[in-house]
Amino acid sequence: MHASDHSPAAQLPGRAAFPHRHLTGIAGLQPHEIIFLLDEAEQWVEVNRTRAKSDKRLEGITQINAFFENSTRTLLSFEIAGKRLGADVVNMQVGQSSVKKGETLLDTAATLNAMRSDVIVIRHGSSGAVALIADKVDCPVLNAGDGWHEHPTQALLDALTIRRRRGSVAGQRVVICGDILHSRVARSNMLALTALAAEVRVVAPSTLMPAAIERMYVTPFTDFDAALEGADVVMMLRVQNERMSGGYIPSTREFHMRYGLTPERLSRAAPDALVMHPGPMNRGVEIDSSVADDPERSAITEQVEMGVAVRMACLDVLTRASRGVEGWA
């Protein structure tokens, strides 16, 4: 393992290792704080692979997963993470209840707060919504994706996957390809991976590339083949159906021709390059099945596994103060 990716955080005592009350984004985190969370998650990877997965450290803790936007895998991942730590997990599909009756987001926040939850996990379709709620509640808030803004646990699980498979994040050439403009996954990954000293290249047609992206210390490309040269990691993003057909790109097949990850294209990357995808995949659009299912190259299922470990780590760390863990109060 690369020395710079490990350990410095472990030497900071208690709260100093991660002084934040919430996890609303990767922005604002120091590299050593990111590494601290990855190191914490690492322990849970091993625990999750044993038969006795349960840990009771969050016993008596109420975790509310308030999802204002549809989600299956992230919600499930947070639910499993909470349950494995012994928390009482409640899922609120807010999108289908009060909001439709006209309740404002801050009213919902006040309601959640009044229920004396110990940790709230939020997904919302508007950028900044999670930060808005975090300001108004007394317990830690975890961002499970807000609009186009951030999806911090996804970036952490991606970084953990890369670190485990490649030995280090620092120095890796990571190519992120797809709908960068609308992707919170891309934003959080750009922040996390550059903070950990990876070289990040982002690839998209100009219609799906945000302005001034180079100021986030990444290199933009419109030519996927050029970007892939020497890549250690190729991270594909899902292209959403509403962006297809004349809106941002002419068609699915044209997108596949220019930006689809095929075996031939992947041969431009390093021979042992890792293939990643946050899922769900559009097979045959942004990624070919033969690449997605290649056990040597694809880390897609491992990402899902790391997701549970990362979320367990985040839930554990963020509730330490309220649980009175020594050095964290």
Added chain:
Amino acid sequence: MKTAFLNAELVCPKSGVSRGDLLVEGDTIAAIGSFEIPSDAQRIELGGKTLAPALVDLGVFAVDKAACQAGGIARVGLMPDQSPVLDDPGIVRRAALSGKPVLWVHPIAAATRALEGQDLAEMAINASAGARAVATGRGWIASSGMMRKVLVYARDCDLTVVAHAEDGGLTDGTVATEGETATRLGLPAAPAIAEALAIARDLMLAEETGARLHFRQVTTAAGFDLIRAAKRRGVAVTCGITPAHLLLSDIATSDFRTYAHLSPPLRDESDRQAALAAVRDGTIDVIASGHDPRGPEAKRLPFTDSQPGMSGAGTLLALSLGLVRDGLIPIERLFALLAANPARILGLETGTLGVGMPADLVVLDPGAPWQIDAVRMAGRAGNTPFDRLPVQGKVLGLYKGGAPIG
């Protein structure tokens, strides 16, 4: 009724700065400088404080008497984006009366019915009901053919067209200016060029038709370049800006601060600098508050869901005086931007300290320090991006037609 203001620093956009007295008889200015003070006049000793024309705020979205009074504003041009829209003589007439007795409201009628950009509104009838101009409202008229009809018809009615300069095809669904801040925050954003595109089209149409055109807010370097060049060619164009666009860049929206969610959105630093240069070189004709108070139900939302707009009338003068203190413009030019020019665009005989002019006056202490406090602001809604900012310049008195307000 006669009132003599004594020992004042008189600031007039037309005649400059002088020291002296000013006499009001009835509702008009009767004498300026040195004159014999009538024995029956009420004497108000100003001890060197500034006496200037009361502000004319061009393009507010709400009749907010308390905020105007606090800000030294005696007259407002009211935008047509009301409920109901100012596109009918009865509604226009009612709007014109809505500020009495403390505020003159000059309605700016809708240029098209319901501001929908489809059919011409009854401009002449609305003008006879009190409208002083017509406007496209918060939005842009997408059809060039319709905009041309608006301009030629308004020209026939001798009305200025107040236009919103943002190409809706680029700005639709966006809340920010494209750039690093919007990218980091993941906000839907439009390129700043959306403004120049709209200006270019409307300028060409105004030039061709000979109509009078006022862009309520111009905020980008490319936009100012177009206006500057058009003015040189003799196009009858004027433009305005708000203190927010002069003093803040898009960085003010960091942390999803919805109080800095404005329309047009805040621009980057280079455009802000271009705006300051445009004030200095005379490209900008008007500084207006853009007063658009929004309650917490419109602002305490995620940024993309919040409504654009800020409360500005109460802070317009204090924030603008900073331009004088920074040496950007002299104070008499500031009062041209705040009073004389907006009055001219609305066809009002006011905004200068001339004998025979209406006695709309403001007394101020330009150096008096205070702190903007959103919670204690006068008027409706304290949604200001300048909360807690220390400023200088306090209104000590406001007179409308010679009568003290407040």
